Amino acid sequence: MKLWRRLLLFVLLLAVSAAAAAWWWLSRPLPLATPTVELSIEAGSTPRDVAQAWVQAGVQTDGWLLYQWFRWSGQARRIRAGSYELEPGITPRSLLAKMVQGDEAFERVRLIEGWTFRQFRAALAKAPNLKPVSAALDDAQLMARLGLPGVSPEGRFFPDTYVYSRGVSDITVLKRAQTMMQQRLAAVWAERAANLALKSADEALILASIVEKETGRGEDRARIAGVFLNRLRIGMPLQTDPAVIYGLGEAFDGNLRKRDLQTDGPFNTYLRPGLPPTPIAMPGLASLRAAVRPEPTKALYFVARGDGSSVFSEDLAAHNRAVNTFQRQASARKP
Structure with a gap:
């Protein structure tokens, strides 16, 4: 009887020691081979695969112990696929929590x-x-x-x-x-102005890309869109330099020449009426909105002032005066 009691006590002491060791291990920071350890867990990976992958990535512990922790925690099946990053101080307990919560590195x-x-x-x-x-x-x-x-x-x-x-x-x-x-x-097209001189959302996208390239000044976008839509209504060429430049592609060296404007091509909006065949850039939301809700204007022309803003004119004579004025100013600023 005394031997039986001694054996039982010994087993209990072993169990307590094992539990204490497990608790200590779960709460102890894992040694890392590098300052940070990264791992991408693919969908369908088993808990055993994940444990071994962490060891191979640089977590310096026994893969079998790590797997057993995942398994006996009851959360092994909740480990999420994704990209994770470990830093010093991570414990087996917090490592599992990170994967279960999907606390990924982005x-x-x-x-x-x-x-x-x-x-x-x-x-x-x-x-x-x-x-x-x-x-x-x-x-x-x-x-x-x-x-x-x-x-x-x-x-x-x-x-x-x-x-x-x-x-x-x-x-x-x-x-x-x-x-x-x-x-x-789709959202901005659904909110387009009545009697818009555009036939489709794709045309709105093309116009928005031109507006995006013509100005970086937010308050001018809707008016510039209005100018181009006025030109479309009367069949006037859009005459937008950014479209010609886009058509030149990698051949453009930063200097748009007269011969470029006189060379025919699908993006030469000086020689071909209407919109170019595709957008010429990726427009942002402000330009998309400007294309479908343009500012009412009688202007047919605009010229950049040189400070990001533009001067708008209703007739060619006024436009030419504005061009001369700001070209002279631009020449005067050159060293």
Whole structure:
């Protein structure tokens, strides 16, 4: 009987010691091989896979112990896929909580109003921890991948700051930007002014891209849109330099010449009436709104003052006077 009691006491002491050791281990910071340890957990990964992946990534502990903790916690099946970053001080307990809560590590990329799609792609290629899946695709293949085969990519992505999980594909960011533009465009088109001289939301997108490139001054956008819509109504060429520049592509060296304006092409709005065939940039929300709710104006012309604002004229004579005035001022400012 005494032997039985001794054995029972010994087992109880072992259990208490094991429980104390487990509690100590769960509350003790995990050693890390580097100042931060990162891991992207793919959907469908098992708790055992996750435990081993953390060890391989640089968490210096026994993978079997980590797996057993996930398993016996009762929360192993709640571990979420995503990108995670560990810093010194993380314990097995807080590591599991981080994965269950989906407390991921994020990056962000900013896509700027007025950028072309080529500039968008360049920014995505430089974005940190973003898989460059689209790098192997040309524009046509990429648009087909996004479900828009045969559609030009220009203007189809909304400029904004996009937050993403580390390790995701750049296709994911592009899809979000494309969806955002569709939603924004549909919303502003639904609120368009009556008797708007545009036939479709796509035409509004094209005009908005021109407005975006013609001015960075918010208060001028709606009036500039009004000028271009006045020209469309009377069949007057839009005569917008940014469209010609876009048509020149990489051949543009920063200096728009007279011969460029006299060379025919789909984006030469001096020689061809109406809107260009596609947008020429990625317009922001303010330019989208200006295109569908222009400021009522009789002006047919405008010229930049040189400070970001524009002077508007109703006839060519007044416009020429304004051009001469501000060209002289610009010449006087040159060293």
